[in-house]
Amino acid sequence: MAKKDGMTRGAGNPAPFSSPIPWLKRARIREILAAYILIAPHMLALGIFTFFAMGFAFYLGFHRYDLLSPPVFVGFKNFTHIFADPDFHIALRNTLYYTAVVVPVQTALALLYAVLLNQPVRFRAFFRAAFYAPSVTASIVISLIFIWLYAKEGIINYVLSRLGFHATIDWLGNPSTALPAIMMMNIWSTAPTFMVIFLAALQDIPDSLLEAAAIDGANAWQRFFKITLPLLRPSIFFVVVMGTIGCLQVFDQIYIMTRGGPLKSTMTLNYLIYTEAFENFRMGYAAALSLILFLLIFLLTYIQKRYIDVEVQY
């Protein structure tokens, strides 16, 4: 990264100072002040809507609060209730199942897209844009479209019946297909976002390395698995971590498409938190659940950091 102008000037100018703080020059103070003013709006919003909200959720996690009467301190009661709550176990299982399927598949698919679109194919710009389109479409819109696609008398069943499978599956109404149906949709719509990251990373790989390997007699597969893939490791780490966090928090598609049903088969942790908070008005319980979700995300990210984010050097 290039050094900023101000930093070089500040360091190289031995002019006598008239600053109230002896070790800071006036220009430097002005610079610092300007920086704080510039970031102030964002910090303010972040402080109120993120850090204060996080702190308040932590506080509520140990209280009983229904919005209408003042919070009552209950200690760890919310947490002991959570572990005995059958809904929590269902939601945890669904969330982990969802994450375990979606993250690997979408990462592999994103990598495949990126490698394909990194080739000098015809209409490459068109394909890149077309593949990326689902990622810039609102998830609500995608969900509504997929409700129609997945309907019992919808297009997917029509195509299947044309192919000779005369199963009229109620994709979103059947407890064994509802969650996989949402998984498929989300893999399709999220993979392109990560494709962009892989594309950028692929272009960062120096051609010299690949050429050298080719001269040494490595074939295309060897070059991909021995050179490209290891060099993509930082991007893979990023994609897996972001994917995991996103999957553990899946909500809007479920809210629109199935509302956690049928038979709680699509009830995820985030959806459970929503129903407890805004349908049953158990704010404290919901806050406690969200703390558990936070711990889960933290733990999984930490594990991934340990095992994927290992520096690769050539």
Place this chain on the structure above:
Amino acid sequence: MVRKVSLLLLAGLFAGLAGLAAQEVTIRVSGWVSSPAESKIMETLVNLYNDQFAPPGVKAVYEPIPGDYPMKIQTMLAAKKAPDVFYWDIFMAEPLMRKGALLPLNDLMGKAGVNPEDFVDTCINAFTYNGKIYGIPKDFNTLALFYNKEIFDIAGVPYPTDDWTWDDLLAAAKAIQAKADEIRKSVPTFKAALCMAPDTARFLPFVFQNGGSFFNAARDKVVINSPQAVEALEFYTDFELVHHVAVRPSEIGAGWQGEAFGKGNAAMVMEGGWMVSFLRDNFPDIKYGAVELPAGPAGKGNLLFTVAYVIPAYEKHPAEAFDVLKFLTSPLAQMYVLARGFALPTRKALEGFITDPVSLTIFKGAAYARPWEFGPLGGKPVDELAAAMEAVFLGKKTPQQALDDAAKVLNERLQEALSG
């Protein structure tokens, strides 16, 4: 630029002063919107109030709330930003009354000469808690058995009557299903004799008809897994699972039972008075009738749905808000709503004006209906019991298991709610 700004400021100042001088009180009236017809009715009533009845300085405005209504209202109540007068559904009433979020209306009713005796007892009792009245019901509904006359005619089955029993219902359903091929020749969309959803609001009447109930007498225990209730669930699900004379709306691509009925998918459904305007607007050609729900082994049973106008506890202008509420529940307003065929009046005096045969059937149900409410549990049992029914329909649980599991969860919630 500076000039412009100062002019604007000055104008604002004058406007503010003028507002102070006039002391105008704005009363916000809110409700959900079940159809464009409903918002139209509300707009007309609010305009009528402003033109003819509003005391000087009082103005009512109608602010409908689309989307997740109970969530929106409860968060607004918490933020003290709730409307001054708003709809509140019976099954959500006790949690709010218990927490003191609503304004007791007894004194205001006394001062304004509104007599609680004028209203249908079950309706007003549902909004009474510890002797205080928190809401004045605006209208009500019960369930009836709707039947498609064309399908009955083709099948040669006599129309249902008010004195039908469970056995009559099953026998007629079987007779119609036996003629399915014949019916499809003129009603190609026909699927089954009945359309029965895994819906708590359709299942509970069967529990009552079989002598069961949701709570025990002391209302401190959920007894929805009693033998009577289990038997009722078995009877309800057997129409589809054993006799193959019923379908669920989700199976045939219908959003709800009423839609399936309108499309001709089913010959009979159990629905409420909302069917009248729904069918008139969407399926004007259908020929149908409605009779009381069939009686079970323990006699007749039905559910009473009602919505009241309520005022938040912290209301700054209680007298003005109550004046609007009083108008909205007045005989005049209720007659207007009744004339639009929208809902039944809660004022006993208006009974005689109900002429539509379907509305009369719905009205008869109120005599023995139990209110659609779950005390401090609010809406939780609605979802929990629907999930239990779904599990039975999908063959994942027996009726006994499904209701045992639901009762366990609901009793835990009930203990929690009663303890604090």
